[in-house]
């Protein structure tokens with residue numbers, strides 16, 4: 001394949017805000033079709049980003065549009081159906097995170113893609129962001145010394161002027177009617193994958209998850225702790241409840257330095273980057289090592305833009321030019337941590353990885369978590 005022909009299943013915020021803006025700039029690939037059960041959404045993305053074909057049934061896209069690969073950007077509880085159908089149609093798949101809402105579903109998706117001989121890549125785009133790659137390099141090179149502790153702090157109120165997608169309130173709005181989860185699914189899936197990549201596999205998970213407001217039916221505030229095999233501990237504070245401005249910040253405490261990775265805007269906008277600062281001392285010394293804020297928009301997007309780099313990497317893998325850097329197995333491992341966090345929050349006990357037990361019925365779990373916080 002010289003030029004990978006792509007289709008997108010789902011035309012919601014992830015396509016409108018994150019991927020759509022650079023559809024026309026893709027190298028070695030072109031987006032030729034989109035599908036969404038909501039006709040207006042499909043038409044909107046088709047017209048705004050100049051996509052030739054739009055469908056209201058993803059099966060028509062798979063059967064009629066000559067695509068080599070698809071990006072699945074539907075709500076998480078539908079990923080399995082859409083990925084398995086795409087694989088059976090012989091299409092390579094980039095599936096948005098979380099790859100699925102259960103480990104069992106991840107297994108079936110991996111098997112379907114393997115049987116069909118197509119690639120499956122979960123959408124952990126942070127691994128492609130310029131600052132994150134630099135952070136990974138610093139950790140690997142030992143510039144921080146041995147990393148003992150790490151923090152992820154993510155959430156708050158979004159900046160409406162910067163987004164065309166839904167507000168955090170609205171983002172959760174579709175979830176009450178689906179068996180998908182709240183912030184643990186939505187944000188911890190990202191921070192868990194990021195810290196697995198930076199700090200290694202996890203062996204133990206503990207969590208508190210809250211449904212803080214009576215009108216909500218899934219978790220909107222959570223704290224997850226992880227023990228990594230290396231002995232590093234990490235804390236993930238994530239929420240859609242805080243009234244503070246949106247913030248996304250990671251800190252890695254090594255024996256010789258602390259690395260701070262802080263989002264400079266709303267990190268999901270195509271070009272928004274992360275600032276890197278290295279703290280050493282005593283006496284305290286801060287060195288700014290941000291590899292972004294390049295002069296030209298195009299350079300910034302190409303060197304740091306996580307969604308563009310993620311998608312172009314996926315397309316190079318489809319063309320057989322490089323191996324996938326994130327695999328279905330990564331999607332499964334992260335789903336396992338998400339399930340472990342929900343089980344831990346439900347039971348009030350830490351959960352060992354690999355997960356030895358059946359995954360919980362999420363609907364029952366959320367009902368119970370909510371009843372504890374808001375007794376009937």
Ligand SMILES: NC(=O)c1ccc[n+]([C@@H]2O[C@H](COP(=O)([O-])OP(=O)(O)OC[C@H]3O[C@@H](n4cnc5c(N)ncnc54)[C@H](O)[C@@H]3O)[C@@H](O)[C@H]2O)c1
Pocket residue numbers: 009010011012013014015018035036037038041058072073074075076078096097098123125166171174186268
């Ligand atoms: N990587 C990221 O930064 C990032 C950011 C946002 C969302 N996401 C992920 O992308 C996925 C979608 O999230 P979103 O925020 O775009 O949600 P959204 O609700 O804005 O959009 C989902 C879209 O899917 C459509 N849809 C529902 N059922 C469908 C079906 N059967 N066939 C075709 N289309 C269907 C809906 O009509 C809607 O337009 C989720 O997995 C989410 O976690 C990832």
